[in-house]
Amino acid sequence: MTDDENRAVEKLQKKIRKLEAALKIVADHSGKAESRMRRQFEVVSETIPVPMIISNENDEIVFANLSAQKTFGHTPDDFSELSTASLYDHPDDRKLFLNILSDKGEVNAFRTELRKPDGSVFPAELFSQPIYFDVQDCILTVVHDLTEVMALEKQLRQTQKMEAIGTLASGIAHDFNNILAAIFGYAELVANLLELETDKRKKGYLDNLLKAASRGKSMIVQMMAFCRQTEKEKTPFHLSAIVDEVVKMMSNLTRSDIDIRSDIRNKEMIVMGDPTQIHQVVTNLITNSVHALSDKGGKIEVILEKAVMIEGQRGEILIPRLKPGTYARVTVKDDGPGIEKGIIHSIFDPFFTTKPVGQGSGMGLAMVHGIIQGHNGSVSVESEPRKGAAFHCYFPVTEDDDRDAKPDVEPESVGKGDEHILFVDDDLMVLEVCSELLQNMGYRVTSCEGSRKALKIFKSQPKDVDLVITDNAMPEMSGTALSQEIRKIRSDIPIILITGMLFEEESELKKTGFQAFIQKPFDQRKMESVIRDVLDAGKEV
Amino acid sequence: MPEEYEEIEDFFETVINEVSEENLTELILDLRALTFLNSSGIKTICVSLVMEADDVEGLRMKILCSNSFTWQVETIPTFKDLIDNLDIVFE
Ligand SMILES: Nc1ncnc2c1ncn2[C@@H]1O[C@H](COP(=O)(O)OP(=O)(O)OP(=O)(O)O)[C@@H](O)[C@H]1O
Ligand SMILES: [Mg+2]
DSSP, rough: OOHHHHHHHHHHHHHHHHHHHOOOOHHHHHHHHHHHHHHHHHHHHSSSSSSSEETTTTSEEEEOHHHHHHHHTHHHHHHHHHHGGGGGHHHHHHHHHHHHHHHHHSEEEEEEEEEEESEEEEEEEEEEEEETTTOOOOOOOOEEOOOHHHHHHHHHHHHHHHHHHHHHHHHHHHHHHHHHHHHHHHHHHHHHHHHHTTHHHHHHHHHHHHHHHHHHHHHHHHHHHTOOOOOOOEEEHHHHHHHHHHHHHHHHSSSSSSEEEESSSSSSOOEEEEEHHHHHHHHHHHHHHHHHHTTTOEEEEEEEEEEHHHHHHHSSSBBSSSOSSSEEEEEEEEEESOOOOTTTTTTSSSTHHHHHHHHOOOOOOHHHHHHHHHTTTTTEEOOOSSEEEEEEEEEEEEOOOOOOOOOOOOOOOOOOOOEEEEOOOHHHHHHHHHHHHHHHTOOOEEEEHHHHHHHHHHHHGGGGGGGEEEEEESSSSSHHHHHHHHHOOOOOOOOOOESSBBBHHHHHHHHHHOOOEESSOOHHHHHHHHHHHHHHHHHOO | GGGGGGGHHHHHHHHHHHHHHHOOEEEEEEEOOOOOHHHHHHIIIIIIIIIIHTSTTTOEEEEEEETTOHHHOOOOOGGGGGGGSSEEOOO
16 A cells, blocks of 8 residues: 555544544434433423323323323323323214324314212313323323312302302391381280280280291391391300200101211310201201101211311312311211212202102201301212212311300390380381380380481471381491481481391490490390480480 | 424524634533523524534633523533533532
């Protein structure tokens, strides 16, 4: 070889070495870039809280991210043995899905139902794109679990429905209160005319009339509890005492082939609220179970236990949803016929009943729902046809101990008086009966059917009036507004408000500037004592 | 796709030709703003620029790089296997 040839060979060899080095540089570079990208994909897919599945053209699952593993309860190995079709509740949906994918090249928000290994099914939306993954043509599918969204939607619908019914019911309650006020009033007026000894029979009839009216009154109170217009003062009490009491009472009232038992697993739990209402809740639930068992007899169990709600807990759908925390749970469970799937979503609706016309109001569970919601709790139902039913009521527990319960003392008949009362109500019936009652107590009464006219009367003789009693809801001017006008004329005049609402909070009363309230429909004694108290308090000053 | 780099290859060729004709002594490649480069791009820089620059008598090459891009930190220093007179400046 010549020198030139040698040099040329050397040059070529050097070139080859450098090309080899360049090849290595490029290979290293792409190797690193590739593993970085793979890592990025892994980090993204493991971090997003959304199930992601990659399947190949044979329908085999080649990749499932952490969220998919959690949602479906499969390990990666389980997944590799599954076909995508097996994740669907309806295999036909898979075919439809693949058709859309091949037609459109992608799938956007495909609604379907997916199945977990335990057989449970959940609603979902699928999003999909073709993707090249691990050297094959694949499909990437992202699953949007709709369980939560649908539960929230349902809760919203339920709330709206309840609100609408609430408005309706409070309107009815208002008018009913006026009617009842008249019935009570006239009945008491008649009672006052009767001679105790000679008119025993008439007195008996009247008592029955008053009893019926009282039942009407308690229905109104219930209806208002449902509308949540009662803000009854809350007291702490032991839930176990209530459960015990109701179970005892209901056992005594129920035929012997229905066995009612309580199972109190935690005696100490204290709940804030209205024990009477909770009493009502448990009674309602047991009554429903008794009714469900009326054909064949059976067993009813009332369980009281502690339940801890953790963040993101699913399973039973609670209305409304609960914050994480500790709850007292009362379960009323029977082994009766259970509830059909088709109606289970309606049973808490007001007026929903499967009883024959005239037998059930369908307000039982609506009330249960309203009361529990008023206690910041939640209620759920678990039932399948022929497998009985269980209602779970959750109440937040408090640490406080039982406060001394204030007994609701019947006011004694107190002294009457001869002061001058200006009485204002737009309902003529109420106006008439009340003036009559007040006159019977000895008072001088000026009755007035409108707030404007009342104001005029007061203006003309402000010193002559000792007390104003006024209704609140009136068309011309509300009782609250009227009282403000009156106070401008004479600031020391005592005013009592008649109301259908329940203001029980002392603080609320103070805010409004009224000396007292009279609850509609009222009984004579209560009215007497409230009026006397207010008038006497005025004199002390 | 290698075709995408044909233009750049041509450009590099022009650069090298000019550098040798004018007897220039320094060639600077500024990569500081290049966020990403795929393997074809790396190949083009290696073969059409760096290796060719090594063949030009008396030429020093300088590459300006940025620390913020991992691919530059990992790959550019390995260019030293292709050329004797190379300065790599990171900032
Ligand atoms: N334990 C139960 N087992 C089976 N079905 C039940 C049970 N509890 C409630 N239901 C169903 O829910 C419906 C609604 O109950 P809800 O208490 O609201 O009204 P009701 O019992 O029909 O009427 P009311 O309570 O006014 O007498 C019932 O008609 C019944 O179909
Ligand atoms: Mg009922």
